[in-house]
Amino acid sequence: MKLLQVTVCLISLILVVPSVFAASSSEDFDFFYFVQQWPGSYCDTQKSCCYPTSGKPAADFGIHGLWPNYKDGTYPSNCDATKPFDSSTISDLVSSMKRNWPTLACPSGSGEAFWEHEWEKHGTCSQSVINQHEYFQTSLGLKQKTNLLGALTKAGINPDGNSYSLESIRGSIKASTGFTPWIECNRDGSGNSQLYQVYLCVDRSASGLIECPVFPHGKCGAQIEFPSF
Ligand code: 5GP
Ligand code: 5GP
Numbered sequence: 001m002k003l004l005q006v007t008v009c010l011i012s013l014i015l016v017v018p019s020v021f022a023a024s025s026s027e028d029f030d031f032f033y034f035v036q037q038w039p040g041s042y043c044d045t046q047k048s049c050c051y052p053t054s055g056k057p058a059a060d061f062g063i064h065g066l067w068p069n070y071k072d073g074t075y076p077s078n079c080d081a082t083k084p085f086d087s088s089t090i091s092d093l094v095s096s097m098k099r100n101w102p103t104l105a106c107p108s109g110s111g112e113a114f115w116e117h118e119w120e121k122h123g124t125c126s127q128s129v130i131n132q133h134e135y136f137q138t139s140l141g142l143k144q145k146t147n148l149l150g151a152l153t154k155a156g157i158n159p160d161g162n163s164y165s166l167e168s169i170r171g172s173i174k175a176s177t178g179f180t181p182w183i184e185c186n187r188d189g190s191g192n193s194q195l196y197q198v199y200l201c202v203d204r205s206a207s208g209l210i211e212c213p214v215f216p217h218g219k220c221g222a223q224i225e226f227p228s229f
Contacts, residue, residue: 028128029069029075029076029125029204030204031201031204031212031213032067032202032203032204032206033066033067033069033199033200033201033202033212033216034139034142034146034201034209035063035064035065035067035199036062036063036143036146036197036198037062037063037196037197038195038197038229039057039060039062039102039104039229040059040159040226040229041195041227042196043104043229044188044194044227045188048106049104049105049106050106050108051104051108052102052103052104052108052109053108053110054098054110057099057104059149059159059229061143061198062100062104063100063139063140063143065122065139066122066123066126066135066138066139066142068204071213071214073214073216073217077122078120078125079124079125079127080125083127083132084116085115085116085120087112087115089133090115090132090133093136096140097136097140098111100140101136101139101140126206129206134206138206142200142202142209146209150176151176151177152172152173152226154172155168155171155175157172157226158226159226159228160226161227163223163225164195164224166222166223167222169183169195173198173200178209179200179209179210179211179212180212181200182198182199182200182212182216183198183224184196184198184216185219185221188227192225193221193224194225194227195220195227199212199215
């Protein structure tokens with residue numbers, strides 16, 4: 001009888017314990033994608049773009065977002081409607097955000113709508129690790145640290161409208177940051193494949209770059225254009 005009770009107890013433990021872990025991890029995440037966009041490739045598409053109200057951004061990569069992700073390639077989104085974007089919590093960062101996280105969507109805006117979207121869709125899903133101020137501060141720090149344009153130009157890859165091999169683009173970013181990037185392409189107004197966004201991965205405590213556990217889907221050509229801006 002005792003043996004039966006112990007067995008039943010053990011079986012329920014085996015069944016219950018993993019589901020408790022699964023429940024907590026399904027609300028969490030495994031790593032971040034840190035995504036930067038090339039403004040020339042956002043603007044030269046058929047859809048075109050609008051400069052922010054503060055004027056034409058610098059010819060440099062801009063931040064798109066810091067996106068919590070799961071190792072299986074899926075991701076959580078819009079995790080907490082009780083924590084809306086609050087620009088008063090990031091007033092010390094706004095001038096740097098205007099320079100480093102400019103909005104190019106139409107109609108022209110200050111950037112607030114873009115930052116609000118990124119916080120609400122993605123940032124609210126990483127609050128177990130970083131709060132709103134840390135979310136934006138971490139992203140600004142990563143942009144500076146990765147210096148993508150510096151990595152590319154050092155390798156002779158310039159935003160001059162010429163085509164470069166995808167391998168050389170990847171290789172130069174790997175050589176400079178130490179980590180393999182994922183390159184996303186889009187098409188210019190004439191249909192040519194071009195360098196649009198660069199994904200790097202960040203560990204789940206947001207302390208530094210890691211090799212990506214999984215890459216997004218999609219494909220560039222072997223040679224891609226690097227348009228001017
Ligand atoms: P698209 O469909 O244009 O690739 O992506 C649209 C939006 O979905 C992105 O801007 C981003 O907010 C989200 N998204 C797309 N792919 C991923 C991904 O692999 N991970 C995460 N976390 N978000 C993604
Ligand atoms: P995601 O693709 O991150 O889910 O959503 C991007 C949202 O931010 C879209 O609604 C898009 O219109 C808006 N947005 C505003 N400015 C920009 C920008 O400069 N680049 C991109 N990719 N989206 C922007």
